[in-house]
Amino acid sequence: TQLLEQSxxxxxIQEGENxxxxxxxxxxxxxxxxxxxxxxxxxxxxVTVVTGGEVKKLKRLTFQFGxxxxxxxxxxxxxxxxxxxxxxxxxxxxxxxxxxxxGTRLTVKP
Amino acid sequence: xxxxxxxxxxxxxxxxxPLSLECTVEGTSNPNLYWYRQAAxxxxxxxFYSVGIGQISSEVPxxxxxxxxxxxQFILSSKKLLLSDSGxxxxxxxxxxxxxxxxxxxxxxxxVL
Numbered sequence: 001t002q003l004l005e006q007s008x009x010x011x012x013i014q015e016g017e018n019x020x021x022x023x024x025x026x027x028x029x030x031x032x033x034x035x036x037x038x039x040x041x042x043x044x045x046x047v048t049v050v051t052g053g054e055v056k057k058l059k060r061l062t063f064q065f066g067x068x069x070x071x072x073x074x075x076x077x078x079x080x081x082x083x084x085x086x087x088x089x090x091x092x093x094x095x096x097x098x099x100x101x102x103g104t105r106l107t108v109k110p
Numbered sequence: 111x112x113x114x115x116x117x118x119x120x121x122x123x124x125x126x127x128p129l130s131l132e133c134t135v136e137g138t139s140n141p142n143l144y145w146y147r148q149a150a151x152x153x154x155x156x157x158f159y160s161v162g163i164g165q166i167s168s169e170v171p172x173x174x175x176x177x178x179x180x181x182x183q184f185i186l187s188s189k190k191l192l193l194s195d196s197g198x199x200x201x202x203x204x205x206x207x208x209x210x211x212x213x214x215x216x217x218x219x220x221x222v223l
Contacts, residue, residue: 004153031210042200042214043154088153092210100146102153 003027004091006101014109016078021104023089024071030092032072034063037086037103079108112137116201116215123222129174129188131218133201136182141203143184144212145176148198160184161206196222 003026013019023032031050035043047056049065049072056063060083062075076083086103093099113136123129135141142161146154156169158176166176173192177185184201198219202212 033210033212035214040217040219042202042217043212045211045213048211090154090210090212098156098209100154 004089004099004101006087006089006104008104009102010105010107012107012109013079015080017108018075018077019079019106020073020075021087021106022071022073023091023101025091025099027070027093029065029069029072032065032069032092033090034072034074035088035090037088039085043086043088076106079106081108081110084108112203112213114201114203114213114215116199116218118218119216120219121221123191123220125193125222126190129186129191129195129220131186131199131201131220133184133186133215134182135203138182138203138205140181140206142206142209143178144202144204145184145186146200146202148200148217150197154200158186191222193222196220 005024007022031048033048034046036046037043047063049063052067052069054065060077064073084107086105088100088103090100115134117132144159145157147157148154158166158168160166160178163178163181174188198217200217201215204212
């Protein structure tokens, strides 16, 4: 059974600070997705990474996929209140299984 | 462009009552469809997925059932709700054969009292 863990579970920071959240698995991912979910809404896809060591940037967000494809990180530079939300990672495995992490709930205070 | 709808947005039901949640997708054909439940502070738990009309796969044994009467319609049902059925229910779709890159609906908040 593949396990997918996200850390930290909660994160509260001031506007302008930088932060990093993590997603780790006990198994190798074939691909990994990051989503952001706002309260009362469905998750929205931010990025998909598929290659070990891959780095993708989306404005102030930087996504990194580990060389061994078992972990990923999301770094936000100069966080803004609009970044507040639940950040979910979802990993796909070679057996066509897909798992979501429990998420990191981020609060950015103005 | 593709859109996905869910209704109702919020539902309060007594224990033992039936349930029917509906999900429809527009702008695509033959999508894979998924039902998830999200409990407070927890990740998404896949309940059912469907690769075509009348084809339903269940991920976990439970009090719920799903049906796909039309290509772009996915229904989540229960004959008798339990307190533990409370949660946030999300429908999602993907391109046929591609399980990654899921597009989610707005969700239905279900409270069973």
